[in-house]
Amino acid sequence: MILKLTAFGIAKDILGKRVLEIELKNDSKIADLKAILLNQYPDFSKLANLTFAVDEAYQNDDFLLSANQEIVIIPPVAGG
Amino acid sequence: MNINIKISDKPLNPSDANNFVTNEACGGIVTFIGTARKFTKGKEVLRLEFEAYEPMAIKEMTKIAEQIMVRFPAKKVAIHHRIGIVGLKEIAVVIAVACPHRKAAFEACEFAIDTLKQTVPIWKKEVFEDGEIWVAAHP
Numbered sequence: 001m002i003l004k005l006t007a008f009g010i011a012k013d014i015l016g017k018r019v020l021e022i023e024l025k026n027d028s029k030i031a032d033l034k035a036i037l038l039n040q041y042p043d044f045s046k047l048a049n050l051t052f053a054v055d056e057a058y059q060n061d062d063f064l065l066s067a068n069q070e071i072v073i074i075p076p077v078a079g080g
Numbered sequence: 081m082n083i084n085i086k087i088s089d090k091p092l093n094p095s096d097a098n099n100f101v102t103n104e105a106c107g108g109i110v111t112f113i114g115t116a117r118k119f120t121k122g123k124e125v126l127r128l129e130f131e132a133y134e135p136m137a138i139k140e141m142t143k144i145a146e147q148i149m150v151r152f153p154a155k156k157v158a159i160h161h162r163i164g165i166v167g168l169k170e171i172a173v174v175i176a177v178a179c180p181h182r183k184a185a186f187e188a189c190e191f192a193i194d195t196l197k198q199t200v201p202i203w204k205k206e207v208f209e210d211g212e213i214w215v216a217a218h219p
Binding site for chain 2: 006008009010013046047048053056057072074075076077078079080
Protein backbone atom coordinates (compact mmCIF):
# COMPACT_ATOMS: atom_id res chain seq x y z
CA MET A 1 0.00 0.00 0.00
CA ILE A 2 1.10 3.57 -0.66
CA LEU A 3 0.86 5.92 2.32
CA LYS A 4 0.85 9.68 2.06
CA LEU A 5 2.71 11.34 4.93
CA THR A 6 2.50 15.00 5.82
CA ALA A 7 5.35 16.61 7.75
CA PHE A 8 5.58 19.74 9.90
CA GLY A 9 8.39 21.66 11.58
CA ILE A 10 11.78 20.01 11.48
CA ALA A 11 10.24 16.85 9.98
CA LYS A 12 9.48 18.81 6.82
CA ASP A 13 13.09 20.03 6.72
CA ILE A 14 14.42 16.47 7.17
CA LEU A 15 12.25 15.13 4.32
CA GLY A 16 12.95 18.19 2.21
CA LYS A 17 9.24 18.39 1.43
CA ARG A 18 5.81 18.69 3.01
CA VAL A 19 4.32 15.46 1.61
CA LEU A 20 6.03 12.11 1.12
CA GLU A 21 4.54 9.01 -0.49
CA ILE A 22 5.98 5.81 0.88
CA GLU A 23 5.29 2.15 0.09
CA LEU A 24 4.64 -0.22 2.98
CA LYS A 25 3.37 -3.78 3.26
CA ASN A 26 -0.35 -4.10 3.95
CA ASP A 27 -1.18 -4.24 7.68
CA SER A 28 1.93 -2.29 8.60
CA LYS A 29 1.96 -0.53 11.94
CA ILE A 30 3.34 2.83 12.96
CA ALA A 31 6.42 1.01 14.28
CA ASP A 32 7.11 -0.29 10.75
CA LEU A 33 6.70 3.15 9.25
CA LYS A 34 9.00 4.63 11.88
CA ALA A 35 11.69 2.02 11.17
CA ILE A 36 11.63 2.79 7.43
CA LEU A 37 11.76 6.54 8.00
CA LEU A 38 14.67 6.23 10.45
CA ASN A 39 16.49 4.06 7.94
CA GLN A 40 15.92 6.39 4.97
CA TYR A 41 16.27 9.65 6.89
CA PRO A 42 18.74 9.07 9.76
CA ASP A 43 18.30 12.67 10.98
CA PHE A 44 15.00 11.60 12.53
CA SER A 45 16.99 9.62 15.11
CA LYS A 46 18.53 12.87 16.40
CA LEU A 47 15.16 14.27 17.47
CA ALA A 48 14.05 14.39 21.11
CA ASN A 49 11.02 12.30 20.11
CA LEU A 50 9.10 11.27 17.00
CA THR A 51 5.38 10.58 17.12
CA PHE A 52 2.61 10.16 14.59
CA ALA A 53 -0.94 11.35 14.26
CA VAL A 54 -3.55 9.46 12.27
CA ASP A 55 -6.73 11.31 11.32
CA GLU A 56 -5.92 14.16 13.73
CA ALA A 57 -5.18 12.07 16.83
CA TYR A 58 -1.94 10.78 18.38
CA GLN A 59 -1.41 7.03 17.91
CA ASN A 60 1.23 4.69 19.28
CA ASP A 61 3.61 2.18 17.69
CA ASP A 62 1.17 -0.73 17.36
CA PHE A 63 -1.50 1.27 15.52
CA LEU A 64 -2.47 -0.31 12.17
CA LEU A 65 -2.04 1.89 9.11
CA SER A 66 -4.06 1.94 5.90
CA ALA A 67 -3.92 3.90 2.68
CA ASN A 68 -6.98 6.09 3.25
CA GLN A 69 -5.78 7.60 6.54
CA GLU A 70 -4.35 11.07 7.05
CA ILE A 71 -0.93 10.33 8.51
CA VAL A 72 1.17 13.16 9.94
CA ILE A 73 4.73 13.05 11.27
CA ILE A 74 4.84 14.93 14.58
CA PRO A 75 8.35 16.00 15.63
CA PRO A 76 8.79 17.54 19.12
CA VAL A 77 6.12 20.22 19.54
CA ALA A 78 6.93 23.70 20.81
CA GLY A 79 3.88 25.90 21.07
CA GLY A 80 3.55 28.87 23.39
CA MET B 81 -20.31 27.93 25.00
CA ASN B 82 -17.72 28.12 27.80
CA ILE B 83 -14.67 27.38 25.68
CA ASN B 84 -13.11 29.65 23.06
CA ILE B 85 -10.25 28.29 20.93
CA LYS B 86 -8.50 30.20 18.15
CA ILE B 87 -5.47 29.89 15.89
CA SER B 88 -4.71 33.04 13.91
CA ASP B 89 -2.04 34.47 11.65
CA LYS B 90 -3.07 37.97 12.75
CA PRO B 91 -1.84 39.71 15.95
CA LEU B 92 -3.64 38.52 19.09
CA ASN B 93 -5.44 40.90 21.41
CA PRO B 94 -5.52 39.66 25.04
CA SER B 95 -8.79 41.55 25.59
CA ASP B 96 -10.55 39.08 23.29
CA ALA B 97 -9.69 36.18 25.63
CA ASN B 98 -10.36 38.25 28.77
CA ASN B 99 -13.72 39.45 27.53
CA PHE B 100 -14.75 35.95 26.55
CA VAL B 101 -14.07 34.47 30.01
CA THR B 102 -15.50 37.34 32.08
CA ASN B 103 -18.70 36.23 33.80
CA GLU B 104 -20.76 36.92 36.91
CA ALA B 105 -19.95 33.64 38.66
CA CYS B 106 -16.20 34.27 38.68
CA GLY B 107 -14.15 36.64 40.80
CA GLY B 108 -10.75 35.61 39.48
CA ILE B 109 -9.44 35.70 35.92
CA VAL B 110 -5.85 34.70 35.24
CA THR B 111 -4.49 35.45 31.79
CA PHE B 112 -1.15 34.12 30.60
CA ILE B 113 0.44 35.99 27.70
CA GLY B 114 3.43 34.43 25.98
CA THR B 115 5.53 36.88 23.96
CA ALA B 116 8.52 36.64 21.63
CA ARG B 117 11.72 37.12 23.64
CA LYS B 118 14.83 38.73 22.20
CA PHE B 119 17.45 36.44 23.76
CA THR B 120 17.54 32.67 23.99
CA LYS B 121 20.60 31.18 25.74
CA GLY B 122 22.41 34.48 25.17
CA LYS B 123 21.76 34.47 21.43
CA GLU B 124 19.86 37.26 19.77
CA VAL B 125 16.58 36.25 18.18
CA LEU B 126 15.33 38.25 15.19
CA ARG B 127 11.84 36.74 15.03
CA LEU B 128 9.82 33.59 15.63
CA GLU B 129 8.00 31.54 13.02
CA PHE B 130 5.16 29.27 14.12
CA GLU B 131 3.64 26.45 12.13
CA ALA B 132 0.60 24.40 13.17
CA TYR B 133 -1.15 21.22 12.11
CA GLU B 134 -4.22 23.34 12.47
CA PRO B 135 -7.22 20.98 12.68
CA MET B 136 -5.47 18.75 15.21
CA ALA B 137 -4.05 21.71 17.14
CA ILE B 138 -7.60 23.04 17.55
CA LYS B 139 -8.69 19.62 18.82
CA GLU B 140 -5.80 19.38 21.31
CA MET B 141 -6.37 22.94 22.56
CA THR B 142 -10.05 22.10 23.02
CA LYS B 143 -9.08 18.98 25.01
CA ILE B 144 -6.96 21.13 27.35
CA ALA B 145 -9.86 23.51 27.93
CA GLU B 146 -12.21 20.57 28.57
CA GLN B 147 -9.72 19.06 31.04
CA ILE B 148 -9.56 22.39 32.87
CA MET B 149 -13.34 22.37 33.26
CA VAL B 150 -13.13 18.90 34.85
CA ARG B 151 -10.03 19.32 37.02
CA PHE B 152 -10.59 22.87 38.27
CA PRO B 153 -13.66 24.87 39.28
CA ALA B 154 -13.30 26.89 36.07
CA LYS B 155 -16.34 28.39 34.36
CA LYS B 156 -14.81 29.72 31.14
CA VAL B 157 -11.55 29.20 29.24
CA ALA B 158 -10.04 30.88 26.17
CA ILE B 159 -6.89 29.67 24.42
CA HIS B 160 -5.61 31.68 21.44
CA HIS B 161 -2.42 30.90 19.52
CA ARG B 162 -0.69 32.89 16.82
CA ILE B 163 0.97 31.26 13.81
CA GLY B 164 3.22 32.59 11.06
CA ILE B 165 5.90 35.22 11.62
CA VAL B 166 5.89 36.75 15.12
CA GLY B 167 8.12 39.74 15.79
CA LEU B 168 9.87 40.53 19.09
CA LYS B 169 7.51 41.52 21.92
CA GLU B 170 4.53 40.30 19.90
CA ILE B 171 2.08 37.85 21.49
CA ALA B 172 2.40 34.17 20.59
CA VAL B 173 -0.22 32.77 22.95
CA VAL B 174 -2.99 34.00 25.24
CA ILE B 175 -4.69 31.76 27.81
CA ALA B 176 -7.44 33.16 30.02
CA VAL B 177 -9.18 31.15 32.75
CA ALA B 178 -12.04 32.37 34.93
CA CYS B 179 -12.79 30.71 38.29
CA PRO B 180 -14.89 31.78 41.27
CA HIS B 181 -11.64 32.35 43.26
CA ARG B 182 -8.10 33.30 42.25
CA LYS B 183 -6.07 30.30 43.47
CA ALA B 184 -7.75 27.81 41.15
CA ALA B 185 -7.52 30.29 38.27
CA PHE B 186 -3.72 30.57 38.70
CA GLU B 187 -3.34 26.78 38.88
CA ALA B 188 -5.61 26.13 35.92
CA CYS B 189 -3.82 28.69 33.75
CA GLU B 190 -0.42 27.17 34.55
CA PHE B 191 -1.78 23.70 33.79
CA ALA B 192 -3.03 24.98 30.42
CA ILE B 193 0.25 26.48 29.22
CA ASP B 194 2.32 23.53 30.51
CA THR B 195 0.05 21.05 28.74
CA LEU B 196 -0.14 23.13 25.55
CA LYS B 197 3.65 23.01 25.26
CA GLN B 198 3.55 19.20 25.54
CA THR B 199 0.59 18.17 23.43
CA VAL B 200 -0.50 20.76 20.86
CA PRO B 201 0.98 20.20 17.38
CA ILE B 202 2.48 23.65 16.93
CA TRP B 203 6.14 24.23 16.11
CA LYS B 204 8.30 27.26 16.82
CA LYS B 205 11.35 28.29 14.87
CA GLU B 206 13.78 30.85 16.29
CA VAL B 207 15.46 32.88 13.57
CA PHE B 208 18.90 34.33 14.30
CA GLU B 209 21.19 36.49 12.20
CA ASP B 210 23.31 33.44 11.33
CA GLY B 211 20.75 30.66 11.16
CA GLU B 212 17.60 29.22 12.66
CA ILE B 213 16.51 26.39 14.94
CA TRP B 214 13.31 24.48 15.58
CA VAL B 215 12.78 24.89 19.32
CA ALA B 216 12.90 21.66 21.41
CA ALA B 217 13.55 19.49 18.33
CA HIS B 218 16.78 18.02 19.69
CA PRO B 219 17.47 16.72 23.20
